[in-house]
Amino acid sequence: MSAEAFDYIVLGAGSAGCAVAARLAENGRHTVALIEAGPRDHAFWIRPPLGYPMLYTDPLVNWMFETEPEPELQNRRMYQPRGKVLGGTSSINGMLYIRGQKEDYDLWRQMGCTGWSYDDVLPFFRKAEDQQRGADEWHGAGGPLKVSDQPGRSPIAEAIVDAAVEAGVPRNPDFNGPQQEGTGFFQTTTGNNRRWNTAQAYLRTLKPGPNLHVITNAHVTRIAFERRRASGVHVLEHGKPRHIAARREIVVSGGAFGTPHMLQLSGIGPAKHVRQMGIEPVLDQPHVGAHLLDHFYASLMFRCTEAITINELANSRVRQAIAGAQYVLSKKGPLANNGIFAGIFTRTDPSQDRPNLQVNTNIWTVESRTSAGMKAHPFPGFTMSPVLLNPHNEGTVRLRSPDPLADPEIRQNFLTDRRDIDAMIAGIRIVRDVAAQPALARYNAGELDATAAAVSDAEIEEMLRERAIANLHPVGTCRMGGSDDDPLDPRLRMRGVEGLRVADTSVMPSLVRGNTNAPAIMIGEKCAAMMLEDAA
Secondary structure, eight states: OOOOEEEEEEEOOSHHHHHHHHHHHHTSSSOEEEEOSSOOSOOGGGSSGGGHHHHTTOTTTBOOEEOOOBGGGTTBOOEEOOBOSTTGGGGTSOOBOOOOOHHHHHHHHHTTOTTOSHHHHHHHHHHHEEETTOOOSSOOSSSSEEEEEOSSOOHHHHHHHHHHHHTTOOBOSOTTSSOOOEEEEOEESEETTEEOOHIIIIIIISOOOTTEEEEOSEEEEEEEEETTEEEEEEEEETTEEEEEEEEEEEEEOOHHHHHHHHHHHTTEEOHHHHHHTTOOOSEEOTTTTOOBBOOEEOOEEEEESSSOSHHHHHTOHHHHHHHHHHHHHHSOSGGGSOSOOEEEEEOSSTTOSSOOEEEEEESOOEEEEETTEEEEOSSOEEEEEEEESSOOOOBEEEOSSSOTTSOOEEEOOTTOSHHHHHHHHHHHHHHHHHHTSGGGTTTEEEEOHHHHTOOSHHHHHHHHHHHOEEOSOOBOTTOBOSSTTSSBOTTOBBTTSBSEEEOSGGGOSSOOSSOSHHHHHHHHHHHHHHHHHHHO
């Protein structure tokens, strides 16, 4: 085995991991190894913004996890695509740039996470950002992560925003500005009509230097400890064992599923469970792998009166060839945007003190969306999806076996709380109210029968149990906090051992109300800054 050593080792080159590693290496004083189980991000479909459906079930760049059967969802399994490639899930996601709400981060501070209020984290959002609209109080320019308005805005999306206004939702030109509530158009992590994943942002744009060593196709099997200090990692690189030592610290950035899985394989987690897997516990930490949270949503699909949707592209090889040529030659055409233009942030009822519902709109409809892929309907259509932003259910991530190459066991426990059911029913009614407004009459030929038949509360609840799914924003499985019971302290250090931190969405003590990619990048930026402070 190799006896090589680095000052810092970062496990997982995803949204947070790339930011951590690049910032640690940026000043040239420290050697950093960034280890990624997947390949480099060279796959063609990573680049065009509308390429992500092609990555949805690609095992070369996607872990393709599935949950255990969900008891409240008719024992359906929730498909969980996660990035297995440089850039992690930022290489395969829908690219929406949403930070969440100011109150989300102020709540973290109230939960004991000193240094994580909105005023504390805003500088790191701004530091990361290269905002197309320029810098202001809320946004940064010149950072590695490009954030852009989408080209070729759909007339259906324009009509949806107008319809939301008719339904009483105020216009909002910037969901990441002074307030999130309202309706408007999403920005995306794209630049020059290309996906701007964190590999592009931090490993190429930032150019951290030769002291950053990026190791791909290398699966970490466990973290090694000397007494109670993380001292290195054991790796299978192209099937061959390799040991890499850490002089200072190891940062786990495997995401809300991968991080607790890696920690438990290394003996950090619920001691009883770890022993049952034949692993000697290093630290009995029952909250590692607990408190899994995710947003939850349903899709209401509508026939469109005009052939101006992505369904026509998905069902025509000729159109696909033309669109591919347009994009390759000029970075224009339907592949240059992600098809998710418009959004709504609102409240499911007046008792909510802030928005708890996000409505995403897609300029397509799908007959099926599973681990076998997505299949569009054979007619024009568009979709409006209410997303519950403040779910109360909690799930778990556990080892399925002691085999480090086995998938984790994931349980999400959706719809186990009556408050979530009632909020989702209200969300369905809000979407239908928007769809019924005059501004959408030109395009709306009616909701598809699969959901339209659900009218009463009981029928809508049953429809949710049959059709609603995870929104793929898992967090919380290795949370930080002010209590000694929390796995991490507010500087993201693992309590009970030395030389080990975590930086990804698993550290979130509560779920932000919005997409989680931008917050994950912020967490990586802030983690690196704290580590450099401690090193100094």
